[in-house]
Amino acid sequence: MTEPTNRAFSRAHNVLGGELKTCSLQPLTGWYRDGCCNTGRGDHGLHLVCARVTQDFLEFSRSRGNDLITPRPEWRFAGLRPGDRWCLCAARWLEAWRAGVAPPVVLEATHEAALETIPLELLQSFAVGAPSEDTPD
Numbered sequence: 001m002t003e004p005t006n007r008a009f010s011r012a013h014n015v016l017g018g019e020l021k022t023c024s025l026q027p028l029t030g031w032y033r034d035g036c037c038n039t040g041r042g043d044h045g046l047h048l049v050c051a052r053v054t055q056d057f058l059e060f061s062r063s064r065g066n067d068l069i070t071p072r073p074e075w076r077f078a079g080l081r082p083g084d085r086w087c088l089c090a091a092r093w094l095e096a097w098r099a100g101v102a103p104p105v106v107l108e109a110t111h112e113a114a115l116e117t118i119p120l121e122l123l124q125s126f127a128v129g130a131p132s133e134d135t136p137d
Contacts (some may be wrong), residue, residue, distance in 0.1 A: 012038055013112045015120055023109040024085035036106040037087040037111045046117070050109035052128055055082045056101040059102060069074065085109070090117035097122065101110035104128040 012020040022035045029050075030036050031043040037050050051057070058069050058080060063134040068086065081087055085106065094117055096102040105126045114123070 012036070014108050014111050015110045015115055015123055016107050017112070018108065020111055021106075021108040023087050023106060025086055027080065027086070029085065029087045031087065036079070037109060037114075039111060039113055044114065045060075046091065047087040048090045048111040048114040049088045049093045050085055050106040051088045051093060051103040052083060052085050052106065053088075053123070054101070055079050056102045057103040058082065059094055060096055060099060060101045064092070066092070090114045094118050097126075102126055 015022045020036055020038070022028050023037050025035045027049050028035060028068075031040065031045075031047040032038055037048050038068055039046060041050055053068070061068050064084060068080045088103075090113075093102055093105075093114075095119075103126070105123050105128065107123060110123065
């Protein structure tokens with residue numbers, strides 16, 4: 001069996017039941033670096049939650065061994081700044097919530113599979129507008 005094609009991704013759904021929207025093209029995010037929080041067999045971290053990262057979250061993530069701040073040119077990664085949107089691992093978002101540093105979430109761009117880890121009501125309590133409606137600070 002092969003990985004789904006981009007055409008299959010267009011049928012992905014968000015946590016609200018609608019079509020999965022783009023999380024971010026700048027910086028380019030997603031397990032497949034297609035701008036969406038799509039997932040597949042190789043995505044063991046389940047990069048499903050479209051979040052608008054905060055400084056507190058970025059520092060928390062770095063303290064857990066995932067430095068999203070430092071640029072890594074060899075990976076074509078410029079590093080994240082507060083306000084950037086990024087597809088986060090569902091378990092890491094939940095861990096950040098438990099630590100009191102969970103970043104806001106764009107529900108329309110968060111993959112429905114995140115609901116296997118995070119209750120919808122919890123995600124809704126951290127909701128910010130859809131990408132076209134909400135601009136970074």
